[in-house]
Amino acid sequence: SWLSEVLWVLVQWRRRRDFDREFRRWSGVSSLVIGNYQQHHFQHLAQLCPAARCILVDDGTDTLRIARARRDLAAFATSTAPGTSRRRPGLKSWVRRQAEWTLRPRDELSFFTSYDVQAGPRDQIVHNRYALTRARTRPAAADGRCLFLGQPLVEDGYVARDRYLELLAEIRDRLGAGGLQYVPHPREDRERLRPAMRRLDIPLLEISRPFELHLLSAETLPATVASFFCSGLDTCRLIWGEAMRLIAFRIAEEDLLACHDFVDEVYRYFESTGAIEVTPERAGFSRRSRAAGTAG
Numbered sequence: 001s002w003l004s005e006v007l008w009v010l011v012q013w014r015r016r017r018d019f020d021r022e023f024r025r026w027s028g029v030s031s032l033v034i035g036n037y038q039q040h041h042f043q044h045l046a047q048l049c050p051a052a053r054c055i056l057v058d059d060g061t062d063t064l065r066i067a068r069a070r071r072d073l074a075a076f077a078t079s080t081a082p083g084t085s086r087r088r089p090g091l092k093s094w095v096r097r098q099a100e101w102t103l104r105p106r107d108e109l110s111f112f113t114s115y116d117v118q119a120g121p122r123d124q125i126v127h128n129r130y131a132l133t134r135a136r137t138r139p140a141a142a143d144g145r146c147l148f149l150g151q152p153l154v155e156d157g158y159v160a161r162d163r164y165l166e167l168l169a170e171i172r173d174r175l176g177a178g179g180l181q182y183v184p185h186p187r188e189d190r191e192r193l194r195p196a197m198r199r200l201d202i203p204l205l206e207i208s209r210p211f212e213l214h215l216l217s218a219e220t221l222p223a224t225v226a227s228f229f230c231s232g233l234d235t236c237r238l239i240w241g242e243a244m245r246l247i248a249f250r251i252a253e254e255d256l257l258a259c260h261d262f263v264d265e266v267y268r269y270f271e272s273t274g275a276i277e278v279t280p281e282r283a284g285f286s287r288r289s290r291a292a293g294t295a296g
Contacts, residue, residue, distance in 0.1 A: 009096060067111065067115075110124040111124070114128045175224070233246050
């Protein structure tokens with residue numbers, strides 16, 4: 001294990017050295033716009049530009065997770081990421097500090113977000129309501145389709161692959177196979193997804209652009225957009241309003257392998273909008289409810 005640790009330090013030291021060399025020339029900028037603040041290199045970048053106003057843009061529903069962490073800076077600063085644990089002073093600790101990302105949180109952040117969130121006491125919230133995008137939308141008739149937005153839940157360790165496919169089969173039976181199409185996420189494993197969707201008789205709709213941009217240029221709009229807890233549902237709510245039905249299928253707690261509190265927070269946020277239908281957890285959508293129904 002000591003050899004693995006030495007190799008990790010060497011690789012990470014070089015990674016940080018190259019990263020610092022690239023971005024130090026921008027250290028005097030007045031504004032810094034970054035993506036997912038949970039990622040360690042983005043937190044480090046925010047420290048490289050100490051005088052800049054640090055603006056976070058939405059990276060899916062992770063914005064909700066970041067805002068919650070900002071409400072408790074102590075918890076945010078003591079996350080389980082490398083470089084945050086206490087160490088005794090010494091040469092070994094000093095060497096590791098030269099390699100690791102600097103994860104000290106900024107005192108102030110600006111959120112440019114479509115979510116209604118509460119962050120840290122010194123943070124600023126700038127609401128993005130997609131006003132320009134909505135102004136450029138043109139009236140379009142609904143074509144009767146139901147588009148289901150895929151998520152890399154298997155790849156990210158949220159749900160087992162077999163169970164994910166079972167959930168999709170249940171959704172197909174609920175919504176009806178006619179007109180249902182699955183829009184894969186860019187990070188889903190296509191080699192395993194394609195044959196599985198053929199077995200489920202759910203056609204794939206491959207698109208080369210973000211889903212919202214695809215709809216903006218389409219001749220017609222789907223009657224329904226559905227998913228599990230994909231941020232695209234909320235974006236569609238903000239841009240098209242009542243022009244389409246929006247459904248978030250709740251994943252039962254026993255089917256989730258990780259991040260139960262976070263997933264529940266996303267569903268609660270969707271429910272709070274009043275425009276996204278969140279299915280009840282026990283409506284024939286879990287092993288326990290199916291077993292109870294069979295027993296009855």
